[in-house]
Amino acid sequence: xxxxxxxxxxxxxxxxxxxxxxxxxxxxxxxxxxxxxxxxxxxxxxxxxxxxxxxxxxxxxxxxxxxxxxxxxxxxxxxxxxxxxxxxxxxxxxxxxxxxxxxxxxxxxxxxxxxxxxxxxxxxxxxxxxxxxxxxxxxxxxxxxxxxxxxxxxxxxxxxxxxxxxxxxxxxxxxxxxxxxxxxxxxxxx
Numbered sequence: 607x608x609x610x611x612x613x614x615x616x617x618x619x620x621x622x623x624x625x626x627x628x629x630x631x632x633x634x635x636x637x638x639x640x641x642x643x644x645x646x647x648x649x650x651x652x653x654x655x656x657x658x659x660x661x662x663x664x665x666x667x668x669x670x671x672x673x674x675x676x677x678x679x680x681x682x683x684x685x686x687x688x689x690x691x692x693x694x695x696x697x698x699x700x701x702x703x704x705x706x707x708x709x710x711x712x713x714x715x716x717x718x719x720x721x722x723x724x725x726x727x728x729x730x731x732x733x734x735x736x737x738x739x740x741x742x743x744x745x746x747x748x749x750x751x752x753x754x755x756x757x758x759x760x761x762x763x764x765x766x767x768x769x770x771x772x773x774x775x776x777x778x779x780x781x782x783x784x785x786x787x788x789x790x791x792x793x794x795x796x
Contacts, residue, residue: 725754726763733767736786744786755793764794
């Protein structure tokens with residue numbers, strides 16, 4: 607969006623430093639809100655104690671907690687949550703263009719067709735190994751499949767092969783098989 611919509615504005619602001627600074631602050635706020643959408647929910651990391659810590663002699667006993675103070679803190683947090691606006695972000699839906707069809711790409715890159723065919727064969731073999739529970743063979747092909755997912759044809763092949771396996775049988779996958787399929791799908795989506 608920044609590249610698509612803000613270029614004209616940035617060119618218009620080139621001479622004025624105050625406008626540029628204001629624009630940078632707006633961008634910083636947008637980026638901060640994008641990275642921290644729910645400010646009310648903060649996770650505190652508590653370190654795990656070391657293995658032999660309970661055996662140490664200098665271990666102090668946990669202090670007594672005052673019931674009134676704890677209840678006061680809980681009441682304050684509940685009051686804050688009730689007065690705070692709901693931290694739900696409305697998702698903006700947009701259409702992603704599909705791009706040129708695969709046939710057009712293959713016509714342009716005629717010499718890449720043989721290389722692409724080999725990659726597609728590797729994807730097909732890996733998926734069949736996963737569904738046949740030949741995990742050792744699938745594990746050998748897996749890095750090549752993940753590399754092949756950079757190409758549109760390989761992603762298309764993955765979806766077709768998974769669709770075929772869904773139609774053929776209703777196999778129940780074990781954890782390792784499921785993990786392989788999910789990792790391939792995740793790589794495909796990325």
